[in-house]
Amino acid sequence: MSRNPERNDRKSGNKAAFAKRPDGPSDGGKKGGWNPNPPAKSFREGAPKAPRGAKIDSDNLIWGRHPVLAALSNPARKGMGRLLATADRAAEIERDELTPHGHVVELADSQALERMVPSGAVHQGLVFKVAPLEGVPLDDIADPAEGVIVMLDQLTDPQNVGAIFRSALAFGARGIIVQDRHSPALAGALAKAAAGATERLPCARVTNLSRALERLADLGWRAVGLDGASDETLEMALDARPTVLVMGSEGDGIRRLVAEHCDVLARIPMPGGFESLNVSNAAAVALYEATRKQSA
Structure with missing residues (x-):
C-alpha cells in the first residue's frame, strides 16, 4: 500500500466564500477567503446562518456521516476547518470520541446545515467546512x-x-x-x-x-x-x-x-x-x- 495512505487531494485554487459570521470573531479586516483555524467555539454555541441566496462553494465542504467522520480521523486534517453538527450528532461525536485530532464541534440545527450545502444534499447532521488536501506525488x-x-x-x-x-x-x-x-x-x-x-x-x-x-x-x-x-x-x-x-x-x-x-x-x-x-x-x-x- 501507499506510504501515505491518509493523504489526499490538492488545495483548491478558489478561495472559500463563506459569509462573515454575525456573532463570530473579527477577521482582522482581511477580505476574501476564510480562516481555516478559527478560534474554537463551545460545543453548545449556535452555528452561523448563511444569508439567503449565498453561493455555496461545495469544493470546501464535506457533508454526511461517513465522509465527515473519515475526514475527522485523517491525520492530515489536524488543525483544519470547522465542524458543525446537530445536537444528536454532536453528542455521538463526544460520546464516541470521534475527533481524535482535536476538532471542536459547533452546534447547529438541521435547517442551518441545509442552507450550507447544495439543494437536495443529505447532510445527516454533519457538515465540515474544510479546504481540499494536497495530492500525493x-x-x-x-x-x-x-x-x-x-x-x-x-x-x-x-x-x-x-x-x-x-x-x-x-x-x-x-x-x-x-x-x-x-x-x-x-x-x-x-x-x-x-x-x-x-x-x-x-x-x-x-x-x-x-x-x-x-x-x-x-x-x-x-x-x-x-x-x-x-x-x-x-x-x-x-x-x-x-x-x-x-x-x-x-x-x-x-x-x-x-x-x-x-x-x-x-x-x-x-x-x-x-x-x-x-x-x-x-x-x-x-x-x-x-x-x-x-x-x-
Whole structure:
C-alpha cells in the first residue's frame, strides 16, 4: 500500500466564500477567503446562518456521516476547518470520541446545515467546512510497483468519481491518478458518493496523463485501458503484473494519446446485449477482475 495512505487531494485554487459570521470573531479586516483555524467555539454555541441566496462553494465542504467522520480521523486534517453538527450528532461525536485530532464541534440545527450545502444534499447532521488536501506525488503510490492503480482520464462527474474511489478502496487499489486540470475536487458531492474513501485512498494529481504513464512504465507498471470497441476482453488482457486500469469518460472514452500509452486496450464482455455500463460500474468490474488476477 501507499506510504501515505491518509493523504489526499490538492488545495483548491478558489478561495472559500463563506459569509462573515454575525456573532463570530473579527477577521482582522482581511477580505476574501476564510480562516481555516478559527478560534474554537463551545460545543453548545449556535452555528452561523448563511444569508439567503449565498453561493455555496461545495469544493470546501464535506457533508454526511461517513465522509465527515473519515475526514475527522485523517491525520492530515489536524488543525483544519470547522465542524458543525446537530445536537444528536454532536453528542455521538463526544460520546464516541470521534475527533481524535482535536476538532471542536459547533452546534447547529438541521435547517442551518441545509442552507450550507447544495439543494437536495443529505447532510445527516454533519457538515465540515474544510479546504481540499494536497495530492500525493505519483511515485508515492507507484513505487514499488505492485498491485493495482486506477487512472481516470477526464472524468468530471463527481458521483462517478466518488463511486470509483469507493470501489478502488474496497478492492485494495494503491491509489487514484487524475489529471489536475480536468477533474473535480475531492469534496462535496464527490466525497459524499465516496463515503469516506477520498480520505483513505491516496490521489495523485498530475499535469499530463501520458507522461504519467511513461513514468509508470519505467517503474514496472503495465497499463490496461478500457475500450468497448477492443477485440480483446478484460480477462484476456489482465495478468498478475502491476496494473494501471485506465478509465475514460462515458462520452469520449480514453483520449487517443492516452490510449497510445496503454500496453493494451480491453473491453468488458456484455452478453446481455446492452451497449455499455456506467463508468463507475465498469470500474468496479475491472477492479474485481484485476485483483483476482493479482491473487491468482
